[in-house]
Amino acid sequence: MTLSTDTLSAEAIRLGATAKDRAEAIEQCGRLLVDLGAVEEPYVAAMHEREKAVSTFVGEGVAIPHGTNEARQYVKRTQLAVVQYPDGIDWGAGTVHLCVAIAASGEEHVEVLAALSKVLMDEQKAAALRTATDAATVLSLLGNDQQEAHA
């Protein structure tokens, strides 16, 4: 599994976004996945539900909102969406500057998460993602690691 152009494209990246709280950020992430045609409407509610069950904060100023296992039926295709919040959002366990919303079904979900996590574990790449000012930078940061991972 790679974070290919099929999984993340420039139109799925929103930089310089603002939200008043965690719930609004999740709503924005979910709405973006719906607009991209990656999920059906009920998936958004499932993203809120997942967040209440267990925080999707993963450290490095990043959260990875996604739906519950039960909501995978609403996933139409595997898709990542990136929403950046320069002002930061209080996420309970920490402040989030970057949301990577995930739509994935079945075991693919774990593979997408693994690929994403490898990028985020690189502190410099994570910092660059939080402060990126153009979509191309985000795409190359999330794509470059794949070449290393598969070399």
Next chain:
Amino acid sequence: MAGNTFQLEVTVGSRVGLHARPAAAVAGAAAEAAQRGVGIRIAKPGADPVDAASILGLMSLGAKHGDQVVLSTDADDAEQAEREVRQLAELVARDLDAPDAETAAKQEPAQP
């Protein structure tokens, strides 16, 4: 202090694999073990290990239900090291996404 490595191979018990709730629970428990002086690493067999207290690290393994993972530690106190690793191994082997695992996962995830 080098050379005293205790390691244990265990099968991932969570139906969804090691991410989300199960990863939060395992990372939380590993962070507690680290506070007690036993830092535990986790790896797919033959691959580079990552810190078991890091949610990102756990997710980067891409470990699915039924996959084997290796827990290891170099902690000085061999007896305590083995006890802590076995305790974490039990958690990894459990289905942490089952309803009765709620309380185990309630704690805030640890900082990677």
